[in-house]
Ligand code: HEM
């Protein structure tokens with residue numbers, strides 16, 4: 103990527119995209135869009151877990167919601183979270199063009215015009231909040247709007263390029279879905295959805311930093327102050343261990359407060375022990391004097407992958423426990 107692009111990267115600065123996109127070939131039609139590009143803007147793979155946790159919040163909430171309204175609520179969470187992805191890709195198009203992991207995305211690759219992506223994201227976000235408010239209830243719509251604002255303004259625009267605590271604070275956006283699912287059924291929020299929020303909130307740093315340990319060069323090149331870039335690999339490993347150590351007892355809280363039965367408690371404990379073991383292996387990874395992995399960050403890659411299965415399994419176990427109990 104050209105120096106021109108990288109020298110423009112400053113906290114919160116939005117710049118015009120480099121035209122044509124890095125992957126556009128000479129003579130190739132620019133903005134040759136396909137429906138898959140619009141889907142890619144929604145970050146569909148990440149959405150799976152966001153939507154799953156929202157669905158579990160809805161399933162475990164006390165009360166009944168008509169299936170059509172339940173479907174509408176999940177649809178609104180899905181579309182709003184996807185819209186956040188599109189707005190994030192619009193704002194981050196300069197750094198996405200620099201990072202290997204993201205440079206093939208539709209905007210930096212020149213397949214979608216930035217303004218169109220922004221319009222798409224804003225329309226979907228507003229539409230899903232309005233639909234949630236009209237069809238389901240106002241509290242669920244307000245929390246949905248709050249999570250969109252958190253992801254777009256707090257995480258993407260304010261914190262991502264300013265502080266290594268970006269994902270700790272901004273990551274709260276991704277912790278809202280079970281609260282929204284719960285509120286869709288009950289019209290309110292109480293202790294249990296707050297515990298579920300806390301679980302995802304504390305899970306996010308080990309999830310992301312175990313990836314950032316090996317995606318480090320991308321972030322450094324793009325000037326994004328992720329923890330391994332700013333504080334090094336050793337400190338990042340320490341923070342991963344710290345958050346995971348807090349997370350595992352927290353996941354027992356649904357059992358401790360009497361919301362779930364022992365099967366969930368045991369499952370959460372076992373899943374947590376495996377997570378701690380994976381994180382221990384990240385700590386014990388062979389390193390050079392600077393803390394850089396000598397094994398190609400194999401343990402960190404394994405911990406990242408496990409973090410995703412872990413959250414699926416944890417929320418799945420909670421729902422099964424409630425439905426069987
Ligand atoms: C600010 C907080 C977070 C950051 C910075 C973050 C970042 C990332 C990154 C960079 C990836 C790599 C793959 C990709 O580019 O798609 C990823 C994967 C993933 N994340 Fe996160 N994440 C965060 C929070 C969450 C939350 C809250 C969830 C859901 C509850 C989640 C679910 C996933 C899933 C399911 C994947 C795997 C996607 C795949 O299979 O490619 N993430 N995350």
Ligand SMILES: CC(C)=CCC/C(C)=C/CC/C(C)=C/COP(=O)(O)OP(=O)(O)O
Nearest residue numbers: 148152182183186190249250253275276279
């Ligand atoms: C409305 C609602 C329920 C919102 C949910 C928000 C949401 C999708 C949270 C997940 C967080 C996430 C994928 C961050 C990616 O960071 P990044 O965007 O910096 O990643 P990148 O480097 O891949 O662009």
